Amino acid sequence: MPEAQQKQINFFNDVYAVVKLIPRGKVTSYGAIAAYLGARGSARMVGWAMNNTPKDGNIPAHRVINRKGLLTGKVHFNPPEQMQQLLEAEGVLVENDQIKNFKDVYWDPQLQLL
């Protein structure tokens, strides 16, 4: 396997690992994950990684949103409505593709270190 590809897969795995650590009923942002991994590039890489999220892995991608609490990635779900549906099922209030109690449900990966 090419070295570059291996490196990218490791980055993906890190992203997935952090996403899996997000407690039920909580959400976090792409930037927070990027920062936790050492800001390797930028938050866009996290979004790119999510775009390659393996469907067969138990990745709660619906818990990853942008800094404004907006469900920017809902269109990448199948179907898109499922993202909000999953969040609401966990107790996260969503309205108009946006987290209502964003501050309350926000979870910072850094807390995982404690």
Next chain:
DNA sequence: ACGTTGACTGGTC
């Protein structure tokens, strides 16, 4: 090789 694009973010107004 270059320009565009994107599940982003932080600063400014």
Next chain:
DNA sequence: TGACCAGCCAACG
């Protein structure tokens, strides 16, 4: 929060 801009890096045509 909204709009606009710049920085960011890999993928794609």
